[in-house]
Amino acid sequence: MNDKERLDVLVIGGGPGGTPAALALAQAGKRVLLVEAGRGLGGTCLFEGCIPSKIYREVAARRRECARASEFGLLPSGGGDCAIDWSAVQTRRHRILTQRAQAALAKAKSLKGLEVVFGNARLIGPREALIEGAEGRHCVHFEHAILATGSEPNHLPIPGADLPGVLDSAGLIEIGFIPESLVLVGGGPVGVEMAQIFAMLGARVTLLEAMPRILGPVDSMLAELLAERLTADGIGIHTGVTIESIEGTEDRHAIRFSQGGKSQDVRGQVVAIVAGRHPNVSGLGLETTSIRHDRHGVKVDENLQTHEPGIYATGDLVGNPMFAHWATAQAQAVAHHLLGNEVAFPRPEHNSAVIFSYPELGMAGLTEEAAGAAGEDVGIVEYDYRVDARAQISSDASGRLRIVYRRSDRRIVGIHVLVEGAADLMGEAALAVRHGLTLEELTAAIHPHPTLTEAFGLAPLMVH
Ligand SMILES: Cc1cc2nc3c(=O)[nH]c(=O)nc-3n(C[C@H](O)[C@H](O)[C@H](O)COP(=O)(O)OP(=O)(O)OC[C@H]3O[C@@H](n4cnc5c(N)ncnc54)[C@H](O)[C@@H]3O)c2cc1C
Numbered sequence: 001m002n003d004k005e006r007l008d009v010l011v012i013g014g015g016p017g018g019t020p021a022a023l024a025l026a027q028a029g030k031r032v033l034l035v036e037a038g039r040g041l042g043g044t045c046l047f048e049g050c051i052p053s054k055i056y057r058e059v060a061a062r063r064r065e066c067a068r069a070s071e072f073g074l075l076p077s078g079g080g081d082c083a084i085d086w087s088a089v090q091t092r093r094h095r096i097l098t099q100r101a102q103a104a105l106a107k108a109k110s111l112k113g114l115e116v117v118f119g120n121a122r123l124i125g126p127r128e129a130l131i132e133g134a135e136g137r138h139c140v141h142f143e144h145a146i147l148a149t150g151s152e153p154n155h156l157p158i159p160g161a162d163l164p165g166v167l168d169s170a171g172l173i174e175i176g177f178i179p180e181s182l183v184l185v186g187g188g189p190v191g192v193e194m195a196q197i198f199a200m201l202g203a204r205v206t207l208l209e210a211m212p213r214i215l216g217p218v219d220s221m222l223a224e225l226l227a228e229r230l231t232a233d234g235i236g237i238h239t240g241v242t243i244e245s246i247e248g249t250e251d252r253h254a255i256r257f258s259q260g261g262k263s264q265d266v267r268g269q270v271v272a273i274v275a276g277r278h279p280n281v282s283g284l285g286l287e288t289t290s291i292r293h294d295r296h297g298v299k300v301d302e303n304l305q306t307h308e309p310g311i312y313a314t315g316d317l318v319g320n321p322m323f324a325h326w327a328t329a330q331a332q333a334v335a336h337h338l339l340g341n342e343v344a345f346p347r348p349e350h351n352s353a354v355i356f357s358y359p360e361l362g363m364a365g366l367t368e369e370a371a372g373a374a375g376e377d378v379g380i381v382e383y384d385y386r387v388d389a390r391a392q393i394s395s396d397a398s399g400r401l402r403i404v405y406r407r408s409d410r411r412i413v414g415i416h417v418l419v420e421g422a423a424d425l426m427g428e429a430a431l432a433v434r435h436g437l438t439l440e441e442l443t444a445a446i447h448p449h450p451t452l453t454e455a456f457g458l459a460p461l462m463v464h
Pocket residue numbers: 012013014015016017018035036037038042043044045046048049050051053119120121122148149150151169190280283284314315316317322323324325326327356
């Protein structure tokens with residue numbers, strides 16, 4: 001690309017909040033430059049988030065299945081647990097990540113109007129950016145820009161938090177061994193997922209959370225049931241804690257925390273701080289524009305446009321909720337908006353998400369608590385997966401489905417599910433919430449038997 005080349009759209013960040021927009025715009029004939037600072041297209045999600053953590057979960061869950069083979073009448077010839085070959089796990093992780101990054105790049109390269117540069121982009125004014133890549137520095141001029149630089153792990157001001165051997169989520173993903181003991185600071189989705197993964201892989205795990213309960217914004221009954229499950233599986237949970245200090249050497253740490261006015265110590269070979277993330281605005285050159293931001297993210301209007309006309313922001317950079325599919329939905333919406341199409345921008349009350357705990361916890365729309373706080377008069381229908389045929393067959397008969405509906409018109413405003421397999425139920429849940437189906441419309445769909453989704457048809461029958 002020549003110096004001062006004029007672009008229709010500059011996209012900064014090749015994660016789920018950037019790449020889909022670049023692809024959609026180039027496909028529609030726009031001249032687009034996508035700049036990515038990392039090792040490939042995919043962002044946090046591919047290299048240190050969604051995908052690698054789920055690869056580990058798959059290993060952990062299969063190991064667990066291995067250990068309970070006899071429940072199904074299977075008698076493993078060697079007997080006992082499956083041993084773990086961590087280097088084989090790493091090889092498989094790298095293979096999947098590389099394949100996905102290469103496929104994304106090949107797709108980008110197949111589009112005539114799209115150029116991908118690996119390097120850093122920095123705004124140097126409302127319509128200009130400086131690109132620094134392997135091939136040197138150059139300036140581009142753009143009509144529109146989409147900022148999608150994602151987020152970074154929070155660093156807590158705890159004495160000892162910067163000791164070698166105290167990891168963040170990216171460091172934990174890269175870990176070269178399964179620790180004998182692991183202390184996780186942060187009881188959000190990442191903390192809970194990692195706690196169960198490493199516990200299932202054989203580590204002794206302790207989870208420390210500052211709030212009164214783990215998984216704060218999640219349906220409180222399901223969060224409580226899941227916390228009971230973690231405890232039953234031997235994970236030590238301490239809530240309402242203040243971390244006072246971390247001391248130790250690279251592979252032996254003591255974490256001092258206070259809980260209810262009492263100081264205690266917990267020891268761990270590895271400590272990981274996974275206490276949330278903050279939007280990544282560093283080095284973006286926002287000060288050369290009218291774009292405003294604070295610690296929650298870049299400020300945008302209902303069309304995701306920043307205070308600088310023509311510059312948009314998507315994904316983690318805009319703040320919560322921080323999910324890959326949410327970032328992608330925003331990226332698609334901005335792309336179609338720039339193409340002049342009528343767009344319904346994604347709304348948080350329609351979002352869905354999965355915590356890949358064991359069992360999985362899926363959510364779409366509002367919780368009972370959030371709906372109440374928004375002034376809605378809501379009722380709940382529940383289904384207990386202990387009585388469910390499919391759950392019994394797979395020997396995972398525990399958990400609950402909770403459907404939140406507005407009493408006045410019986411329209412569904414939220415669906416929350418705790419059951420192993422919940423992740424793949426959330427498409428139907430998201431559809432019901434997005435289109436405000438009534439309880440009757442949900443039951444009118446014929447759900448196949450025996451499946452976990454039957455519960456969606458059965459639960460509403462309880463309310464007349
Ligand atoms: C451990 C973990 C597990 C997760 N699991 C899930 C999950 O199961 N499901 C889910 O939906 N979400 C999950 N997430 C969240 C998900 O990864 C993020 O919400 C998602 O990646 C956000 O996409 P994004 O495009 O906004 O940002 P990112 O994916 O962070 O992408 C931003 C990109 O911008 C690039 N960049 C930054 N600055 C510049 C610059 N100046 N110039 C050029 N490029 C730049 C970065 O290199 C990066 O590639 C997880 C996160 C973590 C940490």
